[in-house]
Amino acid sequence: MQNRxxxxxxxxxxxWLALLFLxxxxxxxxxxLAGQTCFGPDGFTLRAWSALFDDEAIAxxxxxxxxxxxxxxxLSLLLGGGHAWLTTRTDLPGGGWLGPLGxxxxxxxxxxxxxxxxxxxxxxxxxxxxxxxxxxxxPFVAVLAARGLRAVDGRAYEAALLLRGRARAxxxxxxAIAPELLAGCLLAFLFTVADHGVPxxxxxxxxxxxxxxxxxxxxxxRRAVGxxxxxxxxxxxxxxxxxxxxxxxxxxxxxxxxxxxxxxxVTALPxxxxxxxxxxxxxxxxxxxxxxxxxxxxxxxxxxxxSAQRLEPMSLDYARQSFQKAIDQGLPxxxxxxxxxxxxxxxxxxxxxxxxxxxxxxxxxxxxxxxxPAAVPAILLGIALIRSFHDGPVLQRFGDRFDQSWxxxxxxxxxxxxxxxxxxxxxxxxxxxxAAEEAGRFVLRPPASRALRLHVLPLLPAVWxxxxxxxxxxxxxxxxxxxxxxxxxxxVRRLANAVHFQHEDWSGVIALLLLSVAxxxxxVPALLFGRRLSSLS
Amino acid sequence: xxxxxxLGLLFATAACTGEAAPTIYVALDEQFSRPLLDRFAQELxxxxxxxxxxxxxxxxxxxSSLLEERNNPRASIFWCNELAxxxxxxxxxxxxxxxxxxxxxxPATWRDPDGLWTGFAARARxxxxxxxxxxxxxxxxxxxxxxxxxKWKGKCxxxxxxxxxxxxxxxxxxxxxxxxxxxxxxxxMFENDxxxxxxxxxxxxxxxxxxLPWAFTDTDDYHIAKMKGHQVACVFPDQxxxxxxxxxxxxxxxxxxxxxxxxxAKQLIDRIVxxxxxxxxxxxxxxxIPLRTGVAGPKDPAVKQLxxxxxxxxxxxxxxxxxxxxxxxxxxxxxx
Numbered sequence: 001m002q003n004r005x006x007x008x009x010x011x012x013x014x015x016w017l018a019l020l021f022l023x024x025x026x027x028x029x030x031x032x033l034a035g036q037t038c039f040g041p042d043g044f045t046l047r048a049w050s051a052l053f054d055d056e057a058i059a060x061x062x063x064x065x066x067x068x069x070x071x072x073x074x075l076s077l078l079l080g081g082g083h084a085w086l087t088t089r090t091d092l093p094g095g096g097w098l099g100p101l102g103x104x105x106x107x108x109x110x111x112x113x114x115x116x117x118x119x120x121x122x123x124x125x126x127x128x129x130x131x132x133x134x135x136x137x138x139p140f141v142a143v144l145a146a147r148g149l150r151a152v153d154g155r156a157y158e159a160a161l162l163l164r165g166r167a168r169a170x171x172x173x174x175x176a177i178a179p180e181l182l183a184g185c186l187l188a189f190l191f192t193v194a195d196h197g198v199p200x201x202x203x204x205x206x207x208x209x210x211x212x213x214x215x216x217x218x219x220x221x222r223r224a225v226g227x228x229x230x231x232x233x234x235x236x237x238x239x240x241x242x243x244x245x246x247x248x249x250x251x252x253x254x255x256x257x258x259x260x261x262x263x264x265x266v267t268a269l270p271x272x273x274x275x276x277x278x279x280x281x282x283x284x285x286x287x288x289x290x291x292x293x294x295x296x297x298x299x300x301x302x303x304x305x306x307s308a309q310r311l312e313p314m315s316l317d318y319a320r321q322s323f324q325k326a327i328d329q330g331l332p333x334x335x336x337x338x339x340x341x342x343x344x345x346x347x348x349x350x351x352x353x354x355x356x357x358x359x360x361x362x363x364x365x366x367x368x369x370x371x372x373p374a375a376v377p378a379i380l381l382g383i384a385l386i387r388s389f390h391d392g393p394v395l396q397r398f399g400d401r402f403d404q405s406w407x408x409x410x411x412x413x414x415x416x417x418x419x420x421x422x423x424x425x426x427x428x429x430x431x432x433x434x435a436a437e438e439a440g441r442f443v444l445r446p447p448a449s450r451a452l453r454l455h456v457l458p459l460l461p462a463v464w465x466x467x468x469x470x471x472x473x474x475x476x477x478x479x480x481x482x483x484x485x486x487x488x489x490x491x492v493r494r495l496a497n498a499v500h501f502q503h504e505d506w507s508g509v510i511a512l513l514l515l516s517v518a519x520x521x522x523x524v525p526a527l528l529f530g531r532r533l534s535s536l537s
Numbered sequence: 538x539x540x541x542x543x544l545g546l547l548f549a550t551a552a553c554t555g556e557a558a559p560t561i562y563v564a565l566d567e568q569f570s571r572p573l574l575d576r577f578a579q580e581l582x583x584x585x586x587x588x589x590x591x592x593x594x595x596x597x598x599x600x601s602s603l604l605e606e607r608n609n610p611r612a613s614i615f616w617c618n619e620l621a622x623x624x625x626x627x628x629x630x631x632x633x634x635x636x637x638x639x640x641x642x643x644p645a646t647w648r649d650p651d652g653l654w655t656g657f658a659a660r661a662r663x664x665x666x667x668x669x670x671x672x673x674x675x676x677x678x679x680x681x682x683x684x685x686x687x688k689w690k691g692k693c694x695x696x697x698x699x700x701x702x703x704x705x706x707x708x709x710x711x712x713x714x715x716x717x718x719x720x721x722x723x724x725x726m727f728e729n730d731x732x733x734x735x736x737x738x739x740x741x742x743x744x745x746x747x748x749l750p751w752a753f754t755d756t757d758d759y760h761i762a763k764m765k766g767h768q769v770a771c772v773f774p775d776q777x778x779x780x781x782x783x784x785x786x787x788x789x790x791x792x793x794x795x796x797x798x799x800x801x802a803k804q805l806i807d808r809i810v811x812x813x814x815x816x817x818x819x820x821x822x823x824x825x826i827p828l829r830t831g832v833a834g835p836k837d838p839a840v841k842q843l844x845x846x847x848x849x850x851x852x853x854x855x856x857x858x859x860x861x862x863x864x865x866x867x868x869x870x871x872x873x
Contacts (some may be wrong), residue, residue, distance in 0.1 A: 203735045220601075310766030329568070391609055404586065404611060406559070479735050485611075497567055497589075500762045 011447050021351055025415035026373050029384035030243075032392050037237050040229040048233035057215060058238065065212040068130055068254030069193040075134025076188035079288040079317035080141025081181060086281055088149040090272045094354055098285045102142035105292025107518045109476035110136035110367040111491055112511055114198045116296035119303075124207040129199060133192045135291045140191070141184035142288075144257070148180030155265035173269075179256040197478035200495060212242055217379050239380045247375040254423075276511040297515065318505070326509035330494060334510055337491040337515055340406070341474035344413040348470040349463055350419035351414065357455055359430025361423070370422035373415050375476055382483030385412050409486035416480060417473050422467035428462035468522045475518050559798035560586040560611055562599045565618040565788055566757070569823045577808045579779050583801050588612070591628035600626065603793065607631055610795045613802035615790065616809060621705045623789040624857035627653040633794040639807040647787055647828050655810045658818040658825035659787035660755045661846075662706050664740055664772040665762070665791055672752040678751050680775045681710070685725030694732035694740045694752035697871040699864070701736060702755050702786050708863040709784060709851040723870065733871055745769055755786075763837060764822060771839040773846045784848035787828055788818075802804060 037048050052058065080102065086092045087099035105113070110133065117123045117132045161169040174181075196213040203214065210218070220237035274281050306318035344487060352370075359366035372383060389403035402408050440454040456463075481493035491514050498507045545809060563570045567589040573753065578585035590599045600622050607629075615632075617623045626632055627649065636652035647656030666677050683689055698707035711719040726733075734740050740752035741759065745767045747794035759771045775781040790809045792802055808814065815832045818825040826843060834842040 208733075308765065310768075311764075312766075390606065390611075397594070401611070485586075488588055494567070502765055503568060 011451065013352075015358050018351040018355045021415070022369065022372075022418070024277045025385065025411055026376070026381070029381075029388035029392070030252070030376065032388050033236050033380075033384040034240055036387075037233045037240070041288045045229070050236065051230040053235050055234075055238075056073075057210075058212075061210055061212040061215040064126075064209050065193050068133065068199075068211060069189045070124070070193040071127070071130035072134035072137065073185050073189040074368075075131060076138040076141045077181070077185055078141075079135060079284070079291075080138035080184060080188070081145045082284045083138070083142045083288050084145035084149060086285055087267055089428075090274050092274065092276060092281055093278060094282070094284070094500075098289075101289055102146060102285075103137060103139045104289060106139040107472050107476075107522075108136070108293055109298050109478065110195065110516060111476075111478050111492060111496055112200050112296040112300070112340060112515070113292065115511075116299035118202065119299045119307075120295070122200050122400065123231065123377050126209065127208065129202055131291075133195060133198060134188075135288070137188035137191045138288060138292065140187040141181065144180040144184035144187075145177060148177030149269060151180075152176050152269055154269040157269055183253045183257040186249055186256070188251050190253070194246060195479075196379045197482070197496065213377055213379060216242070216377070219381075220383055235383070235514055239377070239383075241377055243380065247372070247378070250371055250375040251368060254367060257423075297512070300508040300511050300515075303504040304512065306505060308502065308504035311330070313374055316383070322505035322509050323338045325503075325506035326513075329503070329506050330491060330498070330510035333489055333491040333494045333515055336489045336512065337475055338513075340386075340410060340413065340490060341471045342485065344417065344474040345467045345471040347410060347414040347465050348417050348421045352425050353420055353456065353459065353463065353467060355418075355422045356425030356429050360426045367423065367426055370426075371419040373417075374419040376416075378416055378479035379483060381416055382412065382480045385415075386483060404485045407484045409480075409484045412480055412484055413474050413477060413487070415469045416477070420473065421470050424457060424466045424469065425462050432458050464525065471521055474519050475514060480518045557614045558586050559801040560582045560588065560796070561614040561616060561802075562588050562590075562612045563616045564590045564599050564622075565616060566823065569818065569821050569825075570616065573809075573814060573817060577805055580808070581801065581804055583798075583805075585805070589738050593830065601753065604629065604632060606674075609779060610793050611797075612793045612797055613796035614790060614805060614809075615793060616790045618631070618660070618786070618787045618788045619702055619705045620787050620853055621857045621860055623654045623791050624649075624853050627651075627792065628854075628857060631794055631812050633792040633799070635792040635795075635803055635806060637803070637807050637810050639812075640810040642812070642829055644828060652787045654791040655663045655806070656789045657810045657828055658815045659785045659828055659843075660702065660757055660823075660825060661773060661841075662702060662753060662784040662786065663756055663759060664751050664774050665744045665759045666751045666770045666772060667744045667747055667749070667768060668770050669768045670747060674770070674794065677772055678774070679772060679777070680780065681723065681753075682722075683751075683774075684731050684753075685729050687729065689729065691730035691732070692750055694734050694743050694749050695726070696736050696740055696753070697733045698747075698867045699871060701755070703737065704860070704864060704867065705786055705856065706753075707867065708860050709849070709856045711863055712852055712855050712859055713849070714729065741769075741772035756826065756835075760824035760837055760840055761822050763839070773841055775849070776847050780847065782847040784849045784851060785826070785843075787817075788825070791828070801871065 015252055038044055038046065040047060077275070083098075083102045087095040087102065092098065092242045113132050114123065114456065117128055121128055157169060157173055160172045164172075171518050193211070194213055195209075196217050199207070199211045200217070203210065208243070216235050216239045219238060253391045292378070302314065305314035305316070306312065306317045307314055314316065341497060355370045361371065376384075385408075389408065437454050440450055443450060445453075476492060477487075477490075478492045478496060481487040481490045491510050495507045495511055561574065563574070570589070571587065574585060574587055588599070599615070599617070603610075603612060603626060604689055606612070609625075610631075615623065615626065623632070632653040634649075634652035636648070637655055640648060640655045640657070643655060643657065649655070664678055664683075664851075678686075678689065678693070684693060684695060696703040698704045707719075710722070714722065732740075732743070732752075734743060734752075737754040737758050740749075741754045741762055743749045744752045744754075745762045756771065759769060762769050763771075773783040775783060792799065792805050792806060796802065812829060812832050815825070815827040815829060819827050819833060819835050824837055824840045826840065827834055828843060834840070
């Protein structure tokens with residue numbers, strides 16, 4: 001009996017550790033941050049909150065953010081949704097290999113897309129910002145819409161087509177994929193409005209209007225000039241309602257995503273003939289990939305060749321010099337980024353597996369808890385973590401300088417990206433047959449061995465996908481890198497600064513190397529084992 | 538489970554840093570400061586932790602961090618490229634006196650009498666001019682007052698005075714001119730449609746790329762643009778007899794009160810304020826102007842040496858005292 005209790009405790013330990021991690025690195029810091037806004041030097045007060053309403057800039061920033069989110073999401077829907085529809089549903093030439101590439105722009109850090117846009121066009125206006133964020137976040141729509149289209153049973157569609165005609169059948173199809181499509185749009189909107197790095201980069205380039213996330217960070221960096229309790233708390237007070245709204249959006253996206261039926265494909269949707277539009281239709285996916293991947297890579301290549309200087313024409317000789325400078329100046333940052341991303345992805349996967357198992361099989365609400373960090377803008381999560389671990393009453397006990405350490409940066413990144421892995425894996429857990437697990441309980445094997453064979457092995461492909469996703473997201477993260485001391489030395493953060501100081505040449509090399517790493521890692525199984533590219537999405 | 542425990546152990550090991558390493562917060566651009574600091578750390582045989590500011594929150598971000606960490610300091614040294622911010626920290630009681638013997642030959646103007654900070658290698662606030670748009674030097678602007686000259690209506694730029702050297706510049710101007718005259722000047726800039734951009738880099742790029750004929754920026758921004766072959770020139774403003782003079786903003790280094798490894802930090806400060814560092818910073822892309830006599834200046838003759846131009850006589854202490862008030866007022870006028 002005692003043995004069994006001990007075994008139960010041990011088998012539950014990963015789950016409790018994962019929950020403890022969420023509590024320490026997400027819930028407690030955020031709660032402490034919120035609590036501090038109500039406790040001034042004289043005790044409980046709501047002065048900081050009432051001061052919020054006197055700030056005239058907030059309404060302007062909220063309006064700008066909503067407009068930006070709306071415009072960028074509309075573009076994400078057009079590009080991502082169009083890409084998914086054309087590559088999944090039609091006889092588009094090359095659709096088979098263009099389809100999986102729908103996720104490719106996710107590999108490119110949005111800051112690189114911004115650098116590309118800013119180099120070729122005046123990017124300080126509203127529309128350039130909306131376009132580049134729309135392009136950068138379109139993969140969310142592309143991947144989820146494609147998934148929705150693949151999950152629709154083709155026989156049902158054909159029955160609708162025969163009985164009710166083309167228009168009604170298409171409407172039925174749209175309704176069938178609507179949950180996935182909306183979830184994708186909500187995610188694109190969420191990431192657009194929470195983004196701080198790109199709008200701020202464009203601000204440095206000359207943009208004169210500001211988003212809400214920029215306003216929060218602006219208050220945070222200027223807290224030195226604040227002398228009153230209200231001024232010191234103002235960035236947090238401004239951020240918390242924003243966080244609540246993002247949480248609601250995320251909850252809606254998750255509900256929609258859960259509502260999408262995963263029927264398992266019995267018959268794929270019939271291919272729609274595009275007729276004379278077959279070749280012209282290529283323009284949309286190619287335009288999408290060109291804007292999301294081609295343009296940034298083109299600009300980076302030009303930088304490497306010497307486009308940012310006027311002393312000599314662009315040449316391979318100049319590229320050689322750029323490469324040499326990159327080795328001297330930026331290689332340590334690149335390596336730092338790669339090691340950090342590897343550690344973060346590993347940690348995230350280890351934490352996500354028990355969470356996914358539990359939410360997939362027993363506590364569906366755990367999905368929402370695990371997804372919570374996705375609703376917290378990275379910049380705010382970073383601020384909360386730094387504050388809590390630097391001088392928080394509880395978390396400071398982790399160690400005097402823990403908040404400066406590399407491990408702290410890895411944990412903070414892991415907290416930020418845990419939702420993506422946990423949700424991916426939970427979705428996979430739900431697809432696994434329950435009967436096999438139930439039968440497995442009767443096998444006379446140690447619990448660890450049973451768990452490994454029955455729970456972990458079938459998840460391995462999804463674990464790899466989650467690892468790759470986290471690795472790529474960690475490589476491209478800018479907002480946390482700005483706030484966390486140990487992450488300051490990552491390549492993306494260094495590049496955002498270096499470009500400002502006209503070091504485009506070697507920055508271009510580092511950026512291209514970073515992209516190569518981000519692209520090559522997901523391709524490893526395809527290269528080594530011939531795994532299909534479509535598994536990436 | 539085992540792998541989770543192993544990873545936990547690994548992270549715990551990574552988190553245990555043992556004795557606190559000397560840590561430096563650096564507001565000077567990372568490209569210039571990092572190679573120097575790496576070299577100094579190697580010479581001293583220490584594992585130096587460097588934290589560099591981001592362009593967006595230039596200086597103010599690190600100053601905020603230092604203020605917030607005052608009860609539990611993380612930094613041993615603050616290397617700031619804006620003197621007024623360091624003086625402000627000293628006034629707040631965050632700095633520990635240390636008169637570096639390596640700075641004994643530094644003019645007294647650029648050292649705190651109580652040893653709270655030591656200045657070195659400066660940048661000047663200059664006007665960058667696009668020589669393709671304004672080929673005739675006789676037509677170039679020559680003063681900060683050109684920002685309010687109707688001749689340049691909508692054709693010139695200055696960074697928003699919220700962070701960086703522009704904050705210090707405008708705070709110093711306010712002290713120099715007085716509140717009323719400064720207010721009139723600011724009103725004049727708005728009436729003259731001066732473009733208020735986000736930073737000195739943005740103003741430099743607007744001129745470099747031919748979008749504007751001239752703007753205020755710092756010598757380092759100008760010099761890099763020039764080095765890259767862009768058609769730009771540099772004007773040290775307000776050089777006329779009786780003029781205000783060009784604002785010179787030196788770097789400053791200071792020891793943080795209660796910071797880790799103070800002894801190593803002092804050795805590091807000795808290296809940072811040395812003649813050699815001034816010479817290296819002058820020769821680097823940033824073309825910083827040495828404050829000592831006898832140290833070789835930047836190669837570009839357009840970046841003048843001390844003594845070749847009239848420097849603005851600004852009251853650093855008074856500017857630093859007014860910094861918080863100026864910043865709060867400027868945020869009202871130039872909301873982000």
